[in-house]
Amino acid sequence: MxxxxxxxxxxxxxxxxxxxxxxxxxxxxxxxxxxxxxxxxxxxxxxxxxxxxxxxxxxxxxxxxxxxxxxxxxxxxxxxxxxxxxxxxxxxxxxxTSLDEVVISASRTPERIFESPVTVERFGLKDIKNTASSDFYGGLENLKGVDINTNSLTFKSINTRGFAAFGNNRFMQLVDGMDNAAPALNFPLGNLLGMIETDVQSVELLPGAASALYGANAFNGILFMQSKNPFDFTGISAYIKQGITSQEAAGNNQYTDFGIRAAHKFSNKFAAKVNFGYLKGTDWFATDYNDKDKTGGTRATNVNYDGVNIYGDNVTTNINDVALTLVNLGILPAGANALVPAVAVSRTGYAERDLTDYNAESVKADWGLYYRPWENDFEIAYVGKVGTGSTIYQGAQRYRIDGFSVQQHKLEIKNQNFFLRGYVTSDKAGDTYVMDVAGPNILAVWKPHETWFGEYTGAYVQATLGGATDAQAHEIARQTAETGRLEPGTQAFQNAFDKVTNDTSFLTGSKIKDNSKIYHADANYNFSHLTDVAEIQVGGSYRKYNLNSFGTIYADAENTIPYSEIGIYTQVQKTILENLKLTGSLRYDKSELFDGFFSPRISAGYTIEKNHNIRASYQTGFRNPNTQDLYIGLVTGLGTLIGGANDIGNRFIRNYSVSQFAQNNLGQPNSVTQPGSAAYNNSMAATIATGLATHNPADNGSEFIGNPNYVKPEQVKSFEVGYRGKVNKVIIDFSAYYNTYKDFIANESVVATYYGNNANFDLTGYDPQIPTSVAGLNQDTQLILAALSNNDFARYQTYTNSKTEVNSYGSAIAINTKILGGFDLGANYTYSNFDFDKEANPNFRPSFNTAEHKVKATFGNTELFKNFGFNLAWRWSDTYFWESSFGDGQIPSYHVVDAQINYRIPDLKSSFKLGATNLLGDDYATAFGTGNIGSMYYISWTINNL
Missing domain, CATH: 2.60.40.1120 (Carboxypeptidase-like, regulatory domain)
Structure with a gap:
């Protein structure tokens, strides 16, 4: 012993x-x-x-x-x-210099940004602390080649190299290796549910295609956000920002942003951290009351007015047709329809501000447990994230995201040579609803559309018979039909609002319900420690979707929809002749719904005299159709959004009532069952159908048949050249690219008749001026014409691929230096453009949505005098045209200035910042239909932010 x-x-x-x-x-x-x-x-x-x-x-x-x-x-x-x-x-x-900074994203391995084979933008700790924006995420807007489209106060969408959208599913966002796109939405909600500022270690942005290493959907760019590891960054840090937002439409409103990080290294084997963030403010009011359809006028002067941010006035009908129906029913006297003009009239809708409280809120938390069993770089980590928030999102409609939540859970094993990770992402829609669906249905709760238009038309006839002019008759008709209207602020309106926003049928309600999930795993191994021949990496990924919207978004009313994707890749990197770095990558991806794709990338970087590097690359990329492109099955009062998966017909089936005319004269049943696949195999373009229904075809023959193809992946080929270098004290970074896109995923509006086979449709010999000429057509053609004339058809918005080939091209240059001893000065310019054969494809809508010219500049000093610094950021965007399914419009050019001053008190381990965004105070917009962006004024206190 x-x-x-x-x-x-x-x-x-x-x-x-x-x-x-x-x-x-x-x-x-x-x-x-x-x-x-x-x-x-x-x-x-x-x-x-x-x-x-x-x-x-x-x-x-x-x-x-x-x-x-x-x-x-x-x-x-x-x-x-x-x-x-x-x-x-x-x-x-x-x-x-910035050339010495190390990045990982370009090659999945640490390398100096100077030697990166493709364009990379980096936003490090220094940039985060000194940004003049209200948060680090907004600060990314000052990088070259980067656009941030502001959807609302808490939801910003990053875009690079054109084809911008708020639901930007051409752009990927990874947080510690996890794709934080919401499964139901297919795109990241900016930083609404992301990282808090004190936990961000670095941000890297890789513009352009990156499918060779990151697979499907790494199509137009990737944002990488890396958090701080508790082994390296310990202690408690926190910040609080207090200020106001100021907008012409909304006035001045309070703004609060708070975050805290706690991390502790218990030993060389175990460390842990936890983060919490809270933000609350008032969103930017959307108050564009211009006529959305560009027919001009206001509600007072245009009977068919449809305001951009007015919802319900998209319900419209031709009152001459209403008058004829009322005459046939004996409600109006015979011939009264002759007194009614053949004009469209819309209902009186509700302003967006009547349908939302504009509360902007974000609550998020994450935590991590980190274990190093051998006290070296071998690490096992579990990370959990959860967030919920309220914001506004604009897609085909304006969505009130209310209580939407996302959670992620990740288990990862890694060291400096490999990683193996798996995570799950789950979302819940909360009380989210669609505002421009709520508007019409609130009107219908008060007074059914048929009743309203009947009252309007009857009153118009009576006023006309009484000697009123056309304008006077329309005014009297609207006043009559609007009698008893539900006014915002009354209990009756609130009751109707609550009813509609809690109803998940878009025919009567507007609420979205969802609990979809994504399961993802990926791995990578770097063999560089085993061989000196070259740096060789291999890796792969697996992803499984499980869509579960309970039939409210997807065609999943009967069952959830599962499908999966896999991918494998390899990369070889070798430096030869001491200064020529060659990189070759190849990836193969396979979705169970499509054929597999190979995505190669080759690049070369040549270093001249240590301070100059020239690079060139070629790569291909692809984007798989997202969950909505594939399986959406959303029924609205204006038609059905139907996904383009080839099995959609097995998942989406509806019953439709057949007109009495078809029952009495064509021998049709009183109802038919139509699968969603009818939109793809028995349909015609909606514009053609309208012409046929009014006996005014522009042509005849098979051109009228518009069966779209089922959707398939988009493809891109990308060429890029660039230069990084240092000339005296000036850092220069230049890049230029040329992309060719194929199989652009696009929407096409069609109608599918309840009876008649479009395969036999033939108008040869048909004369719309001679009714008896119909008798000479085959039976299917006669049935289709009758169906169109009697509204016996379903309207669909399909998801398909355009045959149009699109080219986009652009360049960007950034210059950074120090002047006057210690002042940082930076400026960059970005050029973006695209082209396609417009004459051959007059109906193609590319939605490039990016200014041709953008200029940005920053000026600051982190140590103007002891412990005091400042930073100014200015940016200018040229005028551009915004296209989307919500609406189209010109976005005027704008200048924006952000500014901040900061003071550090080392004894308190604190720094204070006084800042303002949009200091000039001129409200501006980055997209059509959103609220104009106002100014923010804030003061922040950050403690112990390492």
């Missing part, structure tokens, strides 16, 4: 003896401390970071001598030898 105790004591003493403690400080060459600088033992992942005062201390099991390295973003790294216990090391780091 004594012997055992002696051995244990000797062993314990040996352990004590083998421990080495060292400490010190890290400052820049002006003597200012560098908080958050990394201190690591070279050859290991063991290390720490400096605190707010630039101080560090670390105890390790290694015995001297060994080497440690100090590094910080934007500074040159430095090495020191530890030769004894309790040694003090004081690092002084010289400021480097």
């Amino acid at each position: 004594k012997t055992t105790i002696s051995i244990l004591l000797l062993f314990f003493c040996g352990m004590l003896y083998s421990q080495t403690t060292f400490s010190g400080t890290v400052t820049d060459d002006s003597g200012q401390p560098l908080p958050g600088a990394n201190i690591i033992i070279v050859g290991t992942s063991i290390g720490t970071v400096t605190d707010f005062d630039g101080k560090f201390s670390l105890t390790v099991s290694q015995s001297p001598p060994f080497t440690i390295q100090a590094s910080s973003v934007g500074f040159e790294s430095y090495l020191e030898q530890i030769t004894s216990n309790n040694q003090t090391i004081n690092f002084v780091l010289k400021e480097g």
